[in-house]
Amino acid sequence: MSRERINSTPSLTVIIPVYNESAMIPILLTELDQVFSVDSLKLNHISEITYCFVDDGSTDDTLAQCTSFLSKTAKVKIIQLSRNFGHQAAVSAGIANTDTDLVAVIDADLQDPPELIFDMAKKWREGYDVIYGVRANRKENFAKRFLYWLFYRVYKMLSEIDVAVDSGDFCLMDRRVVTEINKLPEAVRFPRGLRTWVGFNQTGIIYNRCKRYAGKTKYNYSRLYKLATDGITSLSTKPLKFAQLLAFMYLIFFVIGAIIAIPYYKEPIWFMMMITLFSNCLILFCLYIIGAYIGRSYLEIKGRPAFIIHSKYEVEPKSPIHD
Secondary structure, eight states, X not given: OXXXXXXXXXXXXXXXXXXXXXXXXXXXXXXXXXXXXXXXXXXXXXXXXXXXXXXXXXXXXXXXXXXXXXXXXXXXXXXXXXXXOOHHHHXXXXXXXXXXXEEEEOOTTSSSOTTHHXXXXXXXXXXXXXXXEEEEEOOSOHHHHHHHHHHHHHHHHHOSSOOOTTEEEEEEEEHHHHHHHHHOOOSSOOHHHHHHHTOSSEEEEEEEOOOOSSSOOSOOHHHHHHHHHHHHHHHOOHHHHHHHHHHHHHHHHHHHHHHHTGGGTTSOHHHHHHHHHHHHHHHHHHHHHHHHHXXXXXXXXXXXXXXXXXXXXXXXXXXXXXX
């Protein structure tokens, strides 16, 4: 238990990336003000709270709804990106534009319960610097549940550091952690991976993930594939080593196969066809792995920012906590 943190009254920012969430915003805003009421904030010793909405290039009236929202307790900050840069870039934009003692990240669909942030704050008072949500179950279809399950296991197996499985962007971070993440120079950013890489004292809280209240998920299979590729290549070079191992195994296989096929050299077509097919598959697979890293290196070398901010808005709360 951290003696310094027990009696402290930290400020809190809740980062909420939004993209075409017109159907979800009214529900979200009502829920946030109910959860983070004046009484709840005082009970949990939070001195002030900010909702930081990051509009990731929405084409509906999401931005208008956010800018017109007047919270009862929270300062509302809206960061409008110049176009759709993607969910991970939006999270990064929010993290880069906070100055509070604690920073939480939560999705706009309310699948992650915002009231759990108070439980995370209790863990922070115990001395933890990063508290992440661990999903006990999901409400998506079977295919997506399986792909998420598979990704996290492969991600953990290939990662060169100890990463938590079934843990998304939903978390609470201490200011020190946020400062270190913002120092990292990556252009292609995977915040939950960077959150793990910087270290400090980390723990998870298990919870049941709810169904989306309204609207549609923006993570189709193409976006999930990109997320998985960025996640694995951001933290590990093991796939490159795996490609090297496959090439070495192929050499051994070829030598053994050539020796076994000596009696059949009069009619070697069948054997050569199998060798050719296998080698082509192996070469293409290795090129796929190498290509993922070359593509990421290409993006990093260009030095382009992960996001561009179009404009910022701030709205003061109607009823400050200390009134």
